[in-house]
Amino acid sequence: MSRNQVILIMTDTQRKDMLSCYNKELNMNTPFLDKIANEGIRYERAYTAQPVCGPARSAIFTGTFPHTNGSFGNSMALSQTTKTIGQRLTKAGVHSAYVGKWHLDGGDYFGEGKCPNGWDKEYWFDMRNYLDLMSEEDRFISRKTKTSFEKEVAPSFTYAHQCSDRAIDFIEKHKDEDYFLVISYDEPHQPFLAPSNYFELFKNRNHNNYGNINVDLKDHPEHIRLWAETVNNNDYSAYELMGCNAYVDKEIGRVVDAIDSFANDACIIYTSDHGSALGAHGLWDKGPAMYEEITNIPFLVKWNKKITPAQVSENPVSHIDIVPTVMDIFDLELPKCLEGKSMLPELINSNIKTNEYVFTEFSRYEVDHDGFGGFQPIRSVTDGRYKLSINLLTTDELYDTKEDPCEMHNLIESESHISIRNKLHDTVLKFMDETRDPFRGYYWERRPWRIDAKPAHWEYTGMTRQRYTEEDEVHQLDYSTGLPITEYVRKK
Missing domain, CATH: 3.40.720.10 (Alkaline Phosphatase, subunit A)
Known part of the structure; x- marks a missing residue:
């Protein structure tokens, strides 16, 4: 059987x-x-x-x-x-x-x-x-x-x-x-x-x-x-x-x-x-x-x-x-x-x-404890070789885990790695948008090393990203019309 x-x-x-x-x-x-x-x-x-x-x-x-x-x-x-x-x-x-x-x-x-x-x-x-x-x-x-x-x-x-x-x-x-x-x-x-x-x-x-x-x-x-x-x-x-x-x-x-x-x-x-x-x-x-x-x-x-x-x-x-x-x-x-x-x-x-x-x-270790660094927002991406970590409250890191498996040489400011660094950074920002990350905002983009970042703006991307509702859930409504959502991601 x-x-x-x-x-x-x-x-x-x-x-x-x-x-x-x-x-x-x-x-x-x-x-x-x-x-x-x-x-x-x-x-x-x-x-x-x-x-x-x-x-x-x-x-x-x-x-x-x-x-x-x-x-x-x-x-x-x-x-x-x-x-x-x-x-x-x-x-x-x-x-x-x-x-x-x-x-x-x-x-x-x-x-x-x-x-x-x-x-x-x-x-x-x-x-x-x-x-x-x-x-x-x-x-x-x-x-x-x-x-x-x-x-x-x-x-x-x-x-x-x-x-x-x-x-x-x-x-x-x-x-x-x-x-x-x-x-x-x-x-x-x-x-x-x-x-x-x-x-x-x-x-x-x-x-x-x-x-x-x-x-x-x-x-x-x-x-x-x-x-x-x-x-x-x-x-x-x-x-x-x-x-x-x-x-x-x-x-x-x-x-x-x-x-x-x-x-x-x-x-x-x-x-x-x-x-x-x-x-x-x-x-x-x-x-x-x-x-x-x-x-x-x-x-x-x-x-x-x-x-x-x-x-x-x-x-x-x-x-x-x-x-x-x-x-x-x-x-x-x-x-x-x-x-x-x-x-x-x-x-x-x-x-x-x-x-x-x-x-x-990473956001925090535990809601109960003041220790363990408290709130430490981090978003990281790897392609299997290069790893970029945006440590929002401190400084950022880029490692080549193939050539530097111990991650000892931070390449975040390396001129020869600008292309791969920025590509990974764009990938993180896109990921935060697509997953409706509640912590997303202009500050993730405006890092000291990202000289081509857009200026800070209160509306940032200007997009609305409502949660997708499944068939057995109460369907979300559009704030502007009170009618069922036809586009979950749209201009605000």
């Missing part, structure tokens, strides 16, 4: 070279993720939509950018008009289940524990649900990194193991159905809870041996220098992250084994929400920077009988492309409001390229 099954596996704060398939020299002990790569496509130029947990997930599960869906900082819920992939698939009759971290309900880090519309309530298991199963004492120790070193942590105590259990149960029980299943691990995000033997592998090992460690930051944007000043205050070392990273691979392996047994023809998509600086550019963790260590995420796709194994692609792709790709796999019409593209043609035929450009943004 022919079945259509798609399984999305994702982790949290797992940078690309934390998988051995991306950097064999580091030997990160990730055999199960490496297996997916060897049996499918490994993307080298895949990017998060925003390098913070909630906003990154908002793009993954809605197909719209954080500035569109309203979740442009942690603890900011999706807007009322935004639909998730679960809602779209369920409406189309595709069984959709979500196991793991959600981070999109506007609650605290753990969420509210309530299953949103569109997902199977039986399998919903947010981090609040995990904590609700514990005593107060166990809750407390589950949030402390030292727990993994002061007592032996049983796998069954960890969030990763309990998520895997539920995912395996779903895969076994629904093997004869069409479905979309998400397994969203919190690991290897701190507090790095895992059995102690996983940490022993990485003690006394220097993970990051690249040329952008301990660098002089005098030519970096001001907000990067301020961020770097806080790095000495970090309270964990890389080996704790690496140990938990190896552990979550083991848990993913349990799910992969179940897929091999009960869903061998399923399309498996694997990614992480964002990366981690780990000392690169003097920084730690993630936040308002577009550097490769933070934004360039692992992205693997395996699909037996559909995808040629052991492929490596340099094509630029984005999390924003996941929703249209999944909908295309289920042969569903793509809503006009989606801001990504289906990668399905590219997955089937490696000669096809989905994107010429992909975009990454």
